[in-house]
Amino acid sequence: MIVILKQNPNQEQLNSLITWLQEKGIIIHSSIGEAHTILGLVGDTSKLDIDLIAALDIVEDVKRVQEPYKNANRKFHPEDTVVKVGNTQIGGGTLTIMAGPCSVESEEQVVAIAKAVKASGATMLRGGAFKPRTSPYSFQGLGALGLEYLKVARQETGLPIVTELMDLSQLPLFKDVDVIQIGARNMQNFDLLKAVGHQDKPVMIKRGMSATYEEWLMSAEYVMAGGNENVILCERGIRTFETQTRNTLDLAAIPVMKKLTHLPIIIDPSHATGKSWLVDPLAMGAVATGADGLQIEVHNDPARALCDGPQSLKPEDFDPLAKKLLNLHKMIRTLED
Ligand code: PEP
Ligand code: MN
Numbered sequence: 479m480i481v482i483l484k485q486n487p488n489q490e491q492l493n494s495l496i497t498w499l500q501e502k503g504i505i506i507h508s509s510i511g512e513a514h515t516i517l518g519l520v521g522d523t524s525k526l527d528i529d530l531i532a533a534l535d536i537v538e539d540v541k542r543v544q545e546p547y548k549n550a551n552r553k554f555h556p557e558d559t560v561v562k563v564g565n566t567q568i569g570g571g572t573l574t575i576m577a578g579p580c581s582v583e584s585e586e587q588v589v590a591i592a593k594a595v596k597a598s599g600a601t602m603l604r605g606g607a608f609k610p611r612t613s614p615y616s617f618q619g620l621g622a623l624g625l626e627y628l629k630v631a632r633q634e635t636g637l638p639i640v641t642e643l644m645d646l647s648q649l650p651l652f653k654d655v656d657v658i659q660i661g662a663r664n665m666q667n668f669d670l671l672k673a674v675g676h677q678d679k680p681v682m683i684k685r686g687m688s689a690t691y692e693e694w695l696m697s698a699e700y701v702m703a704g705g706n707e708n709v710i711l712c713e714r715g716i717r718t719f720e721t722q723t724r725n726t727l728d729l730a731a732i733p734v735m736k737k738l739t740h741l742p743i744i745i746d747p748s749h750a751t752g753k754s755w756l757v758d759p760l761a762m763g764a765v766a767t768g769a770d771g772l773q774i775e776v777h778n779d780p781a782r783a784l785c786d787g788p789q790s791l792k793p794e795d796f797d798p799l800a801k802k803l804l805n806l807h808k809m810i811r812t813l814e815d
Contacts, residue, residue, distance in 0.1 A: 479518040480541045487536035493536060495771035502526070514538065526547055529707055541715055545738070547695045549702035550709070555740045561680045561708045563656050564638040566601050568710050569742030573807040574746065574771025575800055576640050578604040579785035581617060582624035585631075589660060594793035595776055598800040602657070603628065603637040604773055608644040609721060610663045617784040622651050629654060631747070640682060640773075646673050654677065662686050662714055662749075663699050676696020682710040682744065687717045687725060691734055698741060711743045712773060715750030724752025724789070727760050733766040742770035749788045753774065754780065758799050765806045772803065 483492065487647045496506055499519060507518040507519050519526070524546050547556035560570035568574045577595040582588045582605040587721035591624045607624025609617065609782075617797045628639045643649060646669060652658055657680045664670055665686035666808070675704055681701050685694045698709045713732070715725025727750035735743045747757045777783045777790035791799065 479519040479527070480524040480543060481519065481531060481537060482539040482541075483515040483517065483536055485513060487515065489643050491534065491536045497532075497538065499526075511805070519562075528674045530782045534632065535738050540707045545692070545695075547692070547699040547739075549707070550695050550698045550741060552738060554789060556565035557740060559707065559709075559740045561671070561710055561742060563602065563680055565636075568744070569770045570810065572770070573765065573804060574602060574742075574744065575600045576602040576604045576771065576773040577796060579606075579774045579777045579783065580748075580775050580790065581606045581784050582627050585627040588627045589634050591776055591778055591793065592637055593628050593669045594778070595796060595800070596635045596637055598793070598797040599733070599804050600637065600796075600800060601771075602640055603631055603635065604640045604659075604775070605631075606642050606785070608642055608648060609659075610642070610644055611785070614709050620703060625651055632656075633684040643670065643674065644713065649673055649677075652679070657682050657710070659712075660684060660697075665689055665694065668700060671697055671700035672704055675701040675706045678706055678708065680708035680710060681706060682712050684712045684714050684715065684746070685728075685731070687715070688715070691731065691738065695739060698739070707814060709741050710770075711739070711741050713719050713743065713744055713750070714773075723750070723756065724751050727751065728800045729760075729763055732764065739747045744771040744773050745769045746773040748786070748791075752786075752789045754789055754791050754795070757789065758795075758802075761799060761803055762806060765803050766810065774799075774809055 485520040499518050504519050509516045528540050561568040574760045577600040588605055605628050607619050609619035632639050640657035640659050642659040642661050662684040683697050699711050715727045718726040720726055747760035775790040776796045780787040780790040
């Protein structure tokens with residue numbers, strides 16, 4: 479971190495800043511120029527409040543030269559993280575396909591969809607039991623019962639389950655879930671992130687709809703700082719001025735995240751677009767751009783779905799897509815070899 483001081487800084491204030499930094503274990507290299515004095519701070523600056531320092535009377539500007547995330551940073555962990563889930567894995571050159579309904583609606587529904595997506599090549603079953611809905615009058619999910627139905631579907635198919643945790647109070651119910659999903663709306667629910675950081679189940683963090691890459695990585699950092707290294711990122715579209723699609727899928731997030739972090743990245747083209755016909759081209763684009771996997775909503779009767787029907791694929795449309803995605807992934811890997 480570099481602190482640029484104003485001209486002729488008050489010596490007393492400067493001494494107190496230097497003492498305060500040294501007490502935090504920071505080593506200071508100062509360079510005195512004609513116009514400005516610059517302090518180079520060396521050590522663990524991740525815990526320093528940049529805004530607090532910038533607000534001091536004697537400070538002109540503060541610049542970070544190192545990212546505030548350490549555990550998630552590729553610089554300190556060059557090899558890709560591979561997250562083990564049941565007898566499958568996320569990352570490490572595999573293509574994970576998470577598929578299933580937006581919401582678990584009944585045992586028959588989720589079991590039938592699980593069987594269909596498994597036959598098409600899906601490697602995990604997704605399904606919401608606790609649903610974050612914009613309207614309190616919309617279907618809120620089956621809650622604990624939904625989790626039970628997901629477990630039945632896992633039993634029937636062997637597919638590990640990924641499902642959203644919305645609130646701290648629900649955590650004890652998630653003991654038998656394979657991957658805990660933190661939804662876009664909860665990406666900065668820091669208490670929730672801390673709680674899932676203190677247990678060892680894999681956690682998939684969906685990008686908040688207005689979150690920067692750094693904010694998203696800081697959410698991953700919250701989980702990792704608690705000791706849980708099994709973190710997966712999921713880009714699901716961000717809010718832009720465009721209204722034709724539900725969100726705007728940021729495919730650049732894939733190469734950018736690959737550069738900044740060692741964590742695997744999943745793309746969710748369903749929530750990104752809100753339209754089932756856009757899922758195919760964007761899923762293909764995601765694989766071509768280097769995603770570690772996809773999360774795709776599949777419903778046996780989208781017209782009657784209790785949530786997100788317009789963006790859900792029918793199993794018969796998911797089937798050729800899943801095959802295309804696996805083929806494209808294989809092809810890309812041979813090109814890269
Ligand atoms: C979901 O996956 O069902 C969901 C609500 O996603 P998001 O948090 O990305 O909106
Ligand atoms: Mn949904």
